[in-house]
Amino acid sequence: KNQVEQSPQSLIILEGKNCTLQCNYTVSPFSNLRWYKQDTGRGPVSLTIMTFSENTKSNGRYTATLDADTKQSSLHITASQLSDSASYICVVSALTGGGNKLTFGTGTQLKVEL
Amino acid sequence: KAGVTQTPRYLIKTRGQQVTLSCSPISGHRSVSWYQQTPGQGLQFLFEYFSETQRNKGNFPGRFSGRQFSNSRSEMNVSTLELGDSALYLCASTNPGAASEQYFGPGTRLTVT
Numbered sequence: 334k335n336q337v338e339q340s341p342q343s344l345i346i347l348e349g350k351n352c353t354l355q356c357n358y359t360v361s362p363f364s365n366l367r368w369y370k371q372d373t374g375r376g377p378v379s380l381t382i383m384t385f386s387e388n389t390k391s392n393g394r395y396t397a398t399l400d401a402d403t404k405q406s407s408l409h410i411t412a413s414q415l416s417d418s419a420s421y422i423c424v425v426s427a428l429t430g431g432g433n434k435l436t437f438g439t440g441t442q443l444k445v446e447l
Numbered sequence: 448k449a450g451v452t453q454t455p456r457y458l459i460k461t462r463g464q465q466v467t468l469s470c471s472p473i474s475g476h477r478s479v480s481w482y483q484q485t486p487g488q489g490l491q492f493l494f495e496y497f498s499e500t501q502r503n504k505g506n507f508p509g510r511f512s513g514r515q516f517s518n519s520r521s522e523m524n525v526s527t528l529e530l531g532d533s534a535l536y537l538c539a540s541t542n543p544g545a546a547s548e549q550y551f552g553p554g555t556r557l558t559v560t
Binding site: 438439 | 451490503541552
């Protein structure tokens with residue numbers, strides 16, 4: 334069964350600090366892995382998409398890594414800001430005959446405080 | 448380019464009623480997916496439409512149905528509403544590229560009383 338597990342479930346950090354969110358998956362056949370940021374009451378917004386051959390991808394202060402061998406990904410946030418407070422969702426895509434089939438993690442709730 | 452739009456943004460219904468939600472994808476996107484999001488459950492996949500045909504379906508009862516029109520706009524219908532149907536319903540449109548990146552709309556917040 335395809336699964337995506339994220340940790341920690343929630344996290345509180347001080348503004349300016351760095352943090353790393355984890356995503357472990359058992360999805361096959363693997364197509365790509367995405368990280369989304371979802372502000373409360375809004376739709377998720379894509380941060381990064383990585384295919385099998387990509388180890389690292391950055392989007393501003395967000396850097397995602399992918400280890401396809403161990404089936405792990407991380408999202409590193411540098412110099413956190415209050416606006417980073419949101420839910421971060423890891424989504425893994427499997428390529429099937431019917432197109433890409435997505436498996437969603439339940440997200441890490443990040444709160445950045447002063 | 449305009450983003451994904453969903454209407455209405457908020458809706459209150461009573462048990463037993465039915466509801467129709469609408470989604471307009473980004474221009475040029477032919478695939479539209481629907482998700483239900485509840486606290487603690489994360490996003491649950493409902494179904495995906497591509498060129499007016501349902502391509503994938505999640506594990507939801509038959510009360511949940513959808514359709515897609517020739518202009519790629521999609522509607523989702525829930526009949527005989529239950530309290531547990533209260534959720535944020537998200538629509539996402541997919542670009543035709545290899546990575547199939549999804550772009551989400553703002554969602555419709557449905558409250559069933």
